[in-house]
Amino acid sequence: MDSQHSSPEIGVGMVGYAFMGQAHSHAWRSVASAFDLPMRPVMAALGGREQAALQQAAGRLGWAATETDWRALIARPDVALVDICTPGSSHAEIAIAALEAGKHVLCEKPLANTVEEAEAMAAAATAAARRGVRSMVGFSYRRAPALAFARRLITEGRLGTLRHVRTQYLQDWIVDPEFPLVWRLKREHAGSGALGDLGAHIVDLAQFLVGEPLSGVAALTETFVRERPLPAASAGLAAAADGAAARGPVTVDDAALFLGRFPGGAVASFEATRVASGRKNALRIEINGDQGSLAFDMERMNELEFHDHTEPAATAGFRRILVTEPDHPYLEGWWPPGHGLGYDHTFVHQMRDLIHAIGEDRDPEPSFADGLRVQRVLAAVEDSAANGSAWTPVVHTGVAPGGPQPPSRTDTPVTVAP
Amino acid sequence: MDSQHSSPEIGVGMVGYAFMGQAHSHAWRSVASAFDLPMRPVMAALGGREQAALQQAAGRLGWAATETDWRALIARPDVALVDICTPGSSHAEIAIAALEAGKHVLCEKPLANTVEEAEAMAAAATAAARRGVRSMVGFSYRRAPALAFARRLITEGRLGTLRHVRTQYLQDWIVDPEFPLVWRLKREHAGSGALGDLGAHIVDLAQFLVGEPLSGVAALTETFVRERPLPAASAGLAAAADGAAARGPVTVDDAALFLGRFPGGAVASFEATRVASGRKNALRIEINGDQGSLAFDMERMNELEFHDHTEPAATAGFRRILVTEPDHPYLEGWWPPGHGLGYDHTFVHQMRDLIHAIGEDRDPEPSFADGLRVQRVLAAVEDSAANGSAWTPVVHTGVAPGGPQPPSRTDTPVTVAP
Amino acid sequence: MDSQHSSPEIGVGMVGYAFMGQAHSHAWRSVASAFDLPMRPVMAALGGREQAALQQAAGRLGWAATETDWRALIARPDVALVDICTPGSSHAEIAIAALEAGKHVLCEKPLANTVEEAEAMAAAATAAARRGVRSMVGFSYRRAPALAFARRLITEGRLGTLRHVRTQYLQDWIVDPEFPLVWRLKREHAGSGALGDLGAHIVDLAQFLVGEPLSGVAALTETFVRERPLPAASAGLAAAADGAAARGPVTVDDAALFLGRFPGGAVASFEATRVASGRKNALRIEINGDQGSLAFDMERMNELEFHDHTEPAATAGFRRILVTEPDHPYLEGWWPPGHGLGYDHTFVHQMRDLIHAIGEDRDPEPSFADGLRVQRVLAAVEDSAANGSAWTPVVHTGVAPGGPQPPSRTDTPVTVAP
Amino acid sequence: MDSQHSSPEIGVGMVGYAFMGQAHSHAWRSVASAFDLPMRPVMAALGGREQAALQQAAGRLGWAATETDWRALIARPDVALVDICTPGSSHAEIAIAALEAGKHVLCEKPLANTVEEAEAMAAAATAAARRGVRSMVGFSYRRAPALAFARRLITEGRLGTLRHVRTQYLQDWIVDPEFPLVWRLKREHAGSGALGDLGAHIVDLAQFLVGEPLSGVAALTETFVRERPLPAASAGLAAAADGAAARGPVTVDDAALFLGRFPGGAVASFEATRVASGRKNALRIEINGDQGSLAFDMERMNELEFHDHTEPAATAGFRRILVTEPDHPYLEGWWPPGHGLGYDHTFVHQMRDLIHAIGEDRDPEPSFADGLRVQRVLAAVEDSAANGSAWTPVVHTGVAPGGPQPPSRTDTPVTVAP
Incomplete structure (x- = not known):
């Protein structure tokens, strides 16, 4: 008798497949066996630039399909979550596009290479969250x-x-x-x-x-x-x-x-x-x-x-x-x-x-x-x-501090003289 | 484009799905992504006794099918390797049957509960090896x-x-x-x-x-x-x-x-x-x-x-x-x-x-x-x-010592007075 | 103004001045400065066999006098406590003689080389204790x-x-x-x-x-x-x-x-x-x-x-x-x-x-x-x-167990079958 | 026979007898037993302010005499080396006086409470060294x-x-x-x-x-x-x-x-x-x-x-x-x-x-x-x-750097931009 999966699925598309992509693939593959989850991740598509290497990586790492254009990957109907494992200089562009396309985003650290990019990304994330689209940065430690x-x-x-x-x-x-x-x-x-x-x-x-x-x-x-x-x-x-x-x-x-x-x-x-x-x-x-x-x-x-x-x-x-x-x-x-x-x-x-x-x-x-x-x-x-x-x-304007603080904490700059 | 797997496959059937079965499933799922292998393991079937629990485990752990009779699992044509994760008292019967059926065997430790059972298993393994059928005991450390x-x-x-x-x-x-x-x-x-x-x-x-x-x-x-x-x-x-x-x-x-x-x-x-x-x-x-x-x-x-x-x-x-x-x-x-x-x-x-x-x-x-x-x-x-x-x-008769010794080591008893 | 020592003194004579004798000398020299004591030890005499080496050691280690015959050292009126740092084969003879002479004894470990010697020493210690003469074995750890x-x-x-x-x-x-x-x-x-x-x-x-x-x-x-x-x-x-x-x-x-x-x-x-x-x-x-x-x-x-x-x-x-x-x-x-x-x-x-x-x-x-x-x-x-x-x-007859046990513990053999 | 000390002696006078004075006393008492020395230190006199406490300390720590005025201690003919264990604010005055009196000095760390005091002390030390009078600061680690x-x-x-x-x-x-x-x-x-x-x-x-x-x-x-x-x-x-x-x-x-x-x-x-x-x-x-x-x-x-x-x-x-x-x-x-x-x-x-x-x-x-x-x-x-x-x-003028550098290193300021 065939085994069956009763929980709903969520399609994942990952961009990049170097060291960090290998670690993420391992995690996507393992998480549903280790933990009870509300949705079962499906490794839908892997994005990269060189078709031959990409396809080999997808086969090895367990991704069902490949896309050589990250925009195509974002656009796939079977991808609901975009996992960004590329170098930092490309994070902002990919992440913002994905969020705007209504895809949840997991973005490797550091969030970006500059404060400006990071600000744009944080703004996009805030906007997306109002539409129920989620984002996370990969400070895995x-x-x-x-x-x-x-x-x-x-x-x-x-x-x-x-x-x-x-x-x-x-x-x-x-x-x-x-x-x-x-x-x-x-x-x-x-x-x-x-x-x-x-x-x-x-x-x-x-x-x-x-x-x-x-x-x-x-x-x-x-x-x-x-x-x-x-x-x-x-x-x-x-x-x-x-x-x-x-x-x-x-x-x-x-x-x-x-x-x-x-x-x-x-x-x-x-x-x-x-x-x-x-x-x-x-x-x-x-x-x-x-x-x-x-x-x-x-x-x-x-x-x-x-x-x-x-x-x-x-x-x-x-x-x-x-x-x-x-x-x-x-x-x-x-x-x-x-x-x-x-x-x-x-x-x-x-x-x-x-x-x-x-x-x-x-x-x-x-x-x-x-x-x-x-x-x-x-x-x-x-x-x-x-x-x-x-x-x-360090002036932390415009965003509420992270961690378990109550939401009432204000947006005013928080600094302390030495 | 769909990703493709070019290496040959080997079907695995596992009996038992408690703590050790979970660890083995994790390993079968991960090994081909981490290492270059001559064959790609396929998690063909999981064996157990209670159908409902078995099916749930198979779904969670990633096994394609289930069998409530371990003999049926051994007999499946898509199973070439039997992985035994049951309690020690059942090891000898399952392992010997699998080896005789021409299936490779991985058996959890301890090999058996008695020396007699272990001797029978070792004899079966030696006989099987002559036919190219392999066996291993799971001293994973x-x-x-x-x-x-x-x-x-x-x-x-x-x-x-x-x-x-x-x-x-x-x-x-x-x-x-x-x-x-x-x-x-x-x-x-x-x-x-x-x-x-x-x-x-x-x-x-x-x-x-x-x-x-x-x-x-x-x-x-x-x-x-x-x-x-x-x-x-x-x-x-x-x-x-x-x-x-x-x-x-x-x-x-x-x-x-x-x-x-x-x-x-x-x-x-x-x-x-x-x-x-x-x-x-x-x-x-x-x-x-x-x-x-x-x-x-x-x-x-x-x-x-x-x-x-x-x-x-x-x-x-x-x-x-x-x-x-x-x-x-x-x-x-x-x-x-x-x-x-x-x-x-x-x-x-x-x-x-x-x-x-x-x-x-x-x-x-x-x-x-x-x-x-x-x-x-x-x-x-x-x-x-x-x-x-x-x-x-401790008299080690009838089997060559393990480890990296040369095969010329004799079968005579090896003992040392205290 | 000269400093004065008001506490009573106790004269120490030590036999042996190798590694262990050096450690003991250091301790005799230091103990009264570090701790409040009822008596201040005085490093009265060092015993050994070769006069030249003995005298050099005494000078270096801080002993006031030397004796080449341990019996003479025991007999000195300025020695109230004999510290035995010689090899184990001589422990019994020196310790028993010292105890019988009414001198307190500190004896390095092991107490003796044989059970028989140790029994004789323990008996001598028990007898001496009745006369207020004390003994200790040097398990310093x-x-x-x-x-x-x-x-x-x-x-x-x-x-x-x-x-x-x-x-x-x-x-x-x-x-x-x-x-x-x-x-x-x-x-x-x-x-x-x-x-x-x-x-x-x-x-x-x-x-x-x-x-x-x-x-x-x-x-x-x-x-x-x-x-x-x-x-x-x-x-x-x-x-x-x-x-x-x-x-x-x-x-x-x-x-x-x-x-x-x-x-x-x-x-x-x-x-x-x-x-x-x-x-x-x-x-x-x-x-x-x-x-x-x-x-x-x-x-x-x-x-x-x-x-x-x-x-x-x-x-x-x-x-x-x-x-x-x-x-x-x-x-x-x-x-x-x-x-x-x-x-x-x-x-x-x-x-x-x-x-x-x-x-x-x-x-x-x-x-x-x-x-x-x-x-x-x-x-x-x-x-x-x-x-x-x-x-x-191990049959512990004839002596009460050590440590903080109550004195009521009996002298009967204490053994446990394996 | 009495033991004899053949090496020459050097008289030590120590000022201060708190925690650090206890540690120094222990060291003066022990050093000649542990190591071969060109001179044997003699614990000549202890300096402090309150006579009763001073005398008790001297007795306990093993100093032969006491002085309630550190100037008197420095002046004693049996004191060739002054060991300063007082708080930092008094270091400069005592150390400079001792050096000028031709006494070697060991001064606890920190050398002084201010750079000015430390400069004066270093200058005094340099001058004294020309006369064969030695000084050391107690960075014991x-x-x-x-x-x-x-x-x-x-x-x-x-x-x-x-x-x-x-x-x-x-x-x-x-x-x-x-x-x-x-x-x-x-x-x-x-x-x-x-x-x-x-x-x-x-x-x-x-x-x-x-x-x-x-x-x-x-x-x-x-x-x-x-x-x-x-x-x-x-x-x-x-x-x-x-x-x-x-x-x-x-x-x-x-x-x-x-x-x-x-x-x-x-x-x-x-x-x-x-x-x-x-x-x-x-x-x-x-x-x-x-x-x-x-x-x-x-x-x-x-x-x-x-x-x-x-x-x-x-x-x-x-x-x-x-x-x-x-x-x-x-x-x-x-x-x-x-x-x-x-x-x-x-x-x-x-x-x-x-x-x-x-x-x-x-x-x-x-x-x-x-x-x-x-x-x-x-x-x-x-x-x-x-x-x-x-x-x-940090400008290190006027003194040669310490450690094992060759003496040719110059007195010019040594700084590095961050």
């Missing part, structure tokens, strides 16, 4: 169970008044000065370097966990290796000419460091770098409040360290919570205690929450407005770095 | 990248001559004496307790890593909580009668501890328990050789600790290797360095290796003979525990 | 603050009923097969190998923390390297003869592994080895009870891991307690929180507790009877290992 | 073996070109807003708060390890709790009047965060706080270079994490070096491998190095010039924080 649980502990007051946020995102993939000048190291394509790629994650995470956006920053950025070999493809002729590898300038930061303040009084330090030898994916965050503290490292993503400062001193200490219990966030879909999850599960959780929001006719988080709030911080960081590290307020 | 890499380091001689194996599998799910008397706590259903459930894993792992089977053991077992409340379903009437929860005897071990020796000279300690408060899935193994050491804990499954004893003492120390590099086992299918995998990835790797073995017409590992080698150790542990911890040789 | 605190938590019931004790003492100083055949590797001098040297510590510690002596064991021992080069001094002639290093047989164990049971129901595993590459001083112990668990590693001696199993599962986890708070054991004498102590502080604490016991006219712990209880376990381990790992009861 | 070894690895080039320095000093002793307004929280006594107390340590350490002084900073500081209860003593009358605890303003920082740059190109982040709940003495530093990385946490002071980036990726990882091997710095005086040291050993090492420098007629490190270099950074931090986090160069 919020969905690591340990970080979702961290947010729960903070919301419950287990940390008391927050004092310190201390966060770093450390990688090491361009330590070698002979690593080539890939597109991610060119400003015209990538917008910025470690700042937008890694810094965006920790800014979003800090704002998510604290529950309010940063009010100002002081920053410095650095490019340690200022010239790199051109990639093999583009360097061919030059290299042939004189036997030496042709080089070009790196036009983005290798590292960005900044200090910040939150309106509620907490101070924060941020560091994003691609040259921290030995650190592979060390997204770390520690938060100290007057009742407790939390610490997390993505390299040990199933663990959350929690210190309860109301415990008697003799038995207090950072406890290592394995965030794999049935009542931890998202764990209802997975394995018994102690059986850890991996990086790709964060995307499954993202799809779960997005499908639920669509099915329940409400806005998911993080919203495009949350994405804009991150973009504004990144812009302020670049301004401060260019201006002798001078304190640079 | 061998496929955790860190443990596969540990085996590689040992094979390469990085540890030198092995001296110590120190392994524990610690869980805590029956610490509470009011936890009910589920079937896993009854000998007639489960065969043994922590010994067969957890001990089987660490015995297989130790034998896999060392590369030879144990030659003898001295053991003790313990049941700390000897009576437990009957589960709600079966306790209804009794409880109604007198207001107190009816209780029944626990007939398996809560914990098993044993010492062992390997033919090559290493000594070993093993501990399996379900009452180690705070330890959720602490499968740990440490191996010390005269050139280096390794340590692993499944609660941090993406890490392997490695000490190189040939390093100058001043800079030597256990290094924490994040086993997420492109040249680590299985990582070619996954994410960038530092982006960890989870428990369920071990099953994807298992399916990958099984499909490759079938496609390349060779026997996969761990074989049913490997499963039998584990079963014999478990039986010796029970004998020793029943006999005042007396040293009990 | 009991005085690591984290372990003293662990005992407090267990006594307070924070672990509930104990189920598991899991302990290892791992070192690696004889991994190299060319490490010479020093006296510690000869049975006639050292009694046993890793068993007496390292195993004695973990047996005492387990009995101390659990609060009762082991009732039986099953064991195996191993000597991996059976021949080693003779030390340079003794090998001279042989080497000269044929150009090759002369070798001799190792007559003690390199490693000892055993399982055990406590009368209260807990099961235990022990491992002592000198060939665990990369483990320098890894005295580890983990105890699981039905209300909580503890874990400790001497390589991180300022930390105790504590899991409170009564905590809700979502926020439970092993917490890392820095045992440096003012209300932790012995910390009143030291530094602010987080400022760790070292190995030598355990000796200062030992001297503190001994001086207090003498000053308050009561018996200190661990007593010679505690030392005897360890010796009997070690003897049972050797018996079991020689007898095919057979379960070997 | 440089003498933690792990940090001394870290410096060695950096000097040997094991980290390559340095990119990042990431350091925090986190404590939590004033988290409670009801913690009283002790003198350390008043600017007039303490100069600054976490900045001078904790920040001074990590600035010195970073400059020591990198081998050059910071060239500029951007900073923010924060006082979270702006009013605190007056200490019991001074609050008596006010409290009596109205039943509520009288409060006063906190006039120093609770936390200071800053970014910095080194002339060699490395960027750095610093954070010092007294309100990081659960962090007791978390002086942490991580340094990333293009050939390797180091990480250290004072809460685990016997460990250094080292990543060798020249190792193949598959076996690379942060290794945990137990810095207790015989060839690690300072370990020749202590215990076997794996037997850890404590906080107080850093002071013993400090005394060892100071005595050696005096005996060998050369300047010890860290010099008063090093202390001045720290002071200038702290002043720049306060300037930047008061000036909207603006980048603030």
Whole structure:
């Protein structure tokens, strides 16, 4: 007897199929088996530019059809949700077109390469939401169970008044000065370097966990290796000419460091770098409040360290919570205690929450407005770095702060003098 | 344009759909997207007993059809590979029938509940292999990248001559004496307790890593909580009668501890328990050789600790290797360095290796003979525990030792006096 | 103006001045500055055999006088307390003589090389105690603050009923097969190998923390390297003869592994080895009870891991307690929180507790009877290992169990069948 | 026979006997037993203000005499070395007087409360050195073996070109807003708060390890709790009047965060706080270079994490070096491998190095010039924080940089634009 699927379906069209597209495909494929959903996602169509590679990817990743024009993909009647996994420079155009076409949108982070684009996207999202069309930006780390649980502990007051946020995102993939000048190291394509790629994650995470956006920053950025070999493809002729590898300038930061303040009084330090030898994916965050503290490292993503400062001193200490219990966030879909999850599960959780929001006719988080709030911080960081590290307020106008704040919070600028 | 799949397909039929069936389904669904395979698995049919639940599970887990009789599932022409996820007492009958029907078999661990059953299964597997029919037992932890890499380091001689194996599998799910008397706590259903459930894993792992089977053991077992409340379903009437929860005897071990020796000279300690408060899935193994050491804990499954004893003492120390590099086992299918995998990835790797073995017409590992080698150790542990911890040789007759040994190794008994 | 010392003094005479004598001297020198004591120890005389070396050591370590005959040292009127830091074979003779001379005794561990000697010492200690003469055996690890605190938590019931004790003492100083055949590797001098040297510590510690002596064991021992080069001094002639290093047989164990049971129901595993590459001083112990668990590693001696199993599962986890708070054991004498102590502080604490016991006219712990209880376990381990790992009861006759038990506990044998 | 001391002696006079005086006394008492020294320190006299308390302290800590006037102490003929353990506001006066009197000086950190005082002290030290009189500032953490070894690895080039320095000093002793307004929280006594107390340590350490002084900073500081209860003593009358605890303003920082740059190109982040709940003495530093990385946490002071980036990726990882091997710095005086040291050993090492420098007629490190270099950074931090986090160069005029630089380095200002 054939098995049957009784829940309604929602057709997904995804644009882009590189690393992030593979992770998203895995998630679309898995989410309905792991979680009870109001709608069952169907992997309807994959969009890309080169037909041969696209078709191979679709076959491998499990997409039913392909489209070499993203506009055609958006227009497909079997696509109700557009998942954007392309580089940042194309996000605004695709996302706005999809929202205007009445398609729900999931857009990879960072929301855009500029504040202006992000503003346009947030405006389009607000307009679309009035018509019941939903949008989400893919800050997937919020969905690591340990970080979702961290947010729960903070919301419950287990940390008391927050004092310190201390966060770093450390990688090491361009330590070698002979690593080539890939597109991610060119400003015209990538917008910025470690700042937008890694810094965006920790800014979003800090704002998510604290529950309010940063009010100002002081920053410095650095490019340690200022010239790199051109990639093999583009360097061919030059290299042939004189036997030496042709080089070009790196036009983005290798590292960005900044200090910040939150309106509620907490101070924060941020560091994003691609040259921290030995650190592979060390997204770390520690938060100290007057009742407790939390610490997390993505390299040990199933663990959350929690210190309860109301415990008697003799038995207090950072406890290592394995965030794999049935009542931890998202764990209802997975394995018994102690059986850890991996990086790709964060995307499954993202799809779960997005499908639920669509099915329940409400806005998911993080919203495009949350994405804009991150973009504004990144812009302020670049301004401060260019201006002798001078304190640079971040003005969050026109959008309500994200997170679990009540909707009454006003649209007036929120800044704090240093 | 529709996407197309050019590789040949292999139809899979799975029997059982509880926790382990969910993990296997996830793996069958994902393996072809993550890895290049000689054949693409198709989730043809799911077998179970209750039609309604079975059909719901098939829909949720992605199986195309259902069968309420496992014999019918084996007989289906679209099923070329039978995946057995039922309790251990049914393994022998299903596996032997499938092999005799010319179907490849993946059988969950432990291979069987008794040595006799395991011997019959191993014999059937040997006979089937002569006809090109393959079989594998599901000791999936061998496929955790860190443990596969540990085996590689040992094979390469990085540890030198092995001296110590120190392994524990610690869980805590029956610490509470009011936890009910589920079937896993009854000998007639489960065969043994922590010994067969957890001990089987660490015995297989130790034998896999060392590369030879144990030659003898001295053991003790313990049941700390000897009576437990009957589960709600079966306790209804009794409880109604007198207001107190009816209780029944626990007939398996809560914990098993044993010492062992390997033919090559290493000594070993093993501990399996379900009452180690705070330890959720602490499968740990440490191996010390005269050139280096390794340590692993499944609660941090993406890490392997490695000490190189040939390093100058001043800079030597256990290094924490994040086993997420492109040249680590299985990582070619996954994410960038530092982006960890989870428990369920071990099953994807298992399916990958099984499909490759079938496609390349060779026997996969761990074989049913490997499963039998584990079963014999478990039986010796029970004998020793029943006999005042007396040293009990493990006689591995009739099957070649597993692991990467050359095929010339003889079938004569291998034992070592304590 | 000269400073003055108002508290009474107690003269100390120490025999032996190797590694352990240096640690003891440091402790005698420091204890009165760190702690309030009823008597101030005075480092009166140091005993040894070679006058030149002895005098140099006394000058360096701060002893006022020297004696080349330990009997003369005992007889000195300015010596009220004899501290024995010689090899184990001389302990019984010196300790018994000192006790009979009315001198308090601190004797390094192990108490003796044989059960017979230990019995004689315990009898002498009991007789001396009736005359107000005190004795203590130097299991100094009991005085690591984290372990003293662990005992407090267990006594307070924070672990509930104990189920598991899991302990290892791992070192690696004889991994190299060319490490010479020093006296510690000869049975006639050292009694046993890793068993007496390292195993004695973990047996005492387990009995101390659990609060009762082991009732039986099953064991195996191993000597991996059976021949080693003779030390340079003794090998001279042989080497000269044929150009090759002369070798001799190792007559003690390199490693000892055993399982055990406590009368209260807990099961235990022990491992002592000198060939665990990369483990320098890894005295580890983990105890699981039905209300909580503890874990400790001497390589991180300022930390105790504590899991409170009564905590809700979502926020439970092993917490890392820095045992440096003012209300932790012995910390009143030291530094602010987080400022760790070292190995030598355990000796200062030992001297503190001994001086207090003498000053308050009561018996200190661990007593010679505690030392005897360890010796009997070690003897049972050797018996079991020689007898095919057979379960070997440990009969604790004639002495009351140590630890905080009430004095009413009887002298009848305490054994438990496996 | 009495023991004899053949090495020459050097008389020490110490001013101040609080926490730091206790640690120094312990070190003076122990250093000659642990290490071979050219001179044996004699604890000649202790200086303080209240005779009764002073005398009791001298008796307890082992000082032969007392002086209630520090000038008298300096003048004593049996005092050749003056050890200053008083609050920072008195350092300059005492140190300069001692140096001018021809006495060697050890001065606790921070060198002074202001740059002006520090400059005067550094000038006095330079003048004294010409007469063979030596001086040292007590940044004792440089003498933690792990940090001394870290410096060695950096000097040997094991980290390559340095990119990042990431350091925090986190404590939590004033988290409670009801913690009283002790003198350390008043600017007039303490100069600054976490900045001078904790920040001074990590600035010195970073400059020591990198081998050059910071060239500029951007900073923010924060006082979270702006009013605190007056200490019991001074609050008596006010409290009596109205039943509520009288409060006063906190006039120093609770936390200071800053970014910095080194002339060699490395960027750095610093954070010092007294309100990081659960962090007791978390002086942490991580340094990333293009050939390797180091990480250290004072809460685990016997460990250094080292990543060798020249190792193949598959076996690379942060290794945990137990810095207790015989060839690690300072370990020749202590215990076997794996037997850890404590906080107080850093002071013993400090005394060892100071005595050696005096005996060998050369300047010890860290010099008063090093202390001045720290002071200038702290002043720049306060300037930047008061000036909207603006980048603030640190001008190191008039003194040669510290550390192992060649003496040819010039006196010209060294700054780097952000």
